[in-house]
Amino acid sequence: MINYPNKKTTFVEKKITHSNRGMSFENMINDTNEYYLAHNIAVIHKKPIPIQIVKVDYPSRSGAVIKEAYYKVPSTTDYNGIYHGHYIDFEAKETTSTSSFPLSNIHPHQIEHLSKIEEHGGISFILIFLKKLDQVYLLETKYLLSFVMRSKVGRKSISFAEIQEFGYLIKESYSPRIDYLKIIDEIIKKG
């Protein structure tokens, strides 16, 4: 983390931050996607939570009530959609850790899914919210995969320094909240 002892104003600006507004990371991303949709920039949605429904009651004509259901392990990622003809796919994770992002936060089949998306010509990545630094990074799947490979023989997490080196910092803004497509523009430009 960088301190700017001579720039007091940056601390004022800092109030416009991710955590200070009391919104969950998921809601911030949903807001961003709604912004993209409303401005016809992209069509990206959060997938519903996968659930195994066991029992449903029909107490009235007006509708069904699910009385017993269980959370299922997701087989894909939370978000996908389209941007400028590109298939976009990502998972969003947050950590309260002060030093590293544990890879156990991401399910193995989510990692496999992200990898397959790249293979088929899509753009896939993870968004990582480092709560202690109040920063959001976009990490491309290729880097995620190399850290996953490393975890098989060594360290099981990605250090903040590594996230900062290999990921893209997403600048804070009001609207859209987490403008990750700005980073995708850079990635597309690089080809």
Added chain:
Amino acid sequence: MINYPNKKTTFVEKKITHSNRGMSFENMINDTNEYYLAHNIAVIHKKPIPIQIVKVDYPSRSGAVIKEAYYKVPSTTDYNGIYHGHYIDFEAKETTSTSSFPLSNIHPHQIEHLSKIEEHGGISFILIFLKKLDQVYLLETKYLLSFVMRSKVGRKSISFAEIQEFGYLIKESYSPRIDYLKIIDEIIKKG
């Protein structure tokens, strides 16, 4: 429906049909997508059913039980994914009607979603299972939209003859069950 009075064998072949195998349309599509995934042809998944969770119990450490939840109206389609770098998005519907497909089967925001996908450079369509004919058709969004436009001033359904004229018949096969990507190949070729 065409009859082949001189070709008795076609009726034997006919036993390899969609309905005869007792599988739901959704399962046939899921099987098809699993085939595509297993053969590394495409990554297309069904989205989970959108549900509003109201009450969750934690009776044991092993897991949460959802005790009260409601079905939500889907804001997007059921299926999306990637094929040869193309974003793919579709909705699947079946009808037991003997003459037409009622447009009320598709939610207005699903139609809007399909339309947006085309606008952003993706490939979107609906799969229609005509149970009485035991046939599955792929209808591109552009045709669906023109029938929706017509429904505002006239007929509220698409006749079988229209589906057969503007849609693509998906040939029956064992594996994959409903090989809709073969049609997508044709659509991509046409540009």
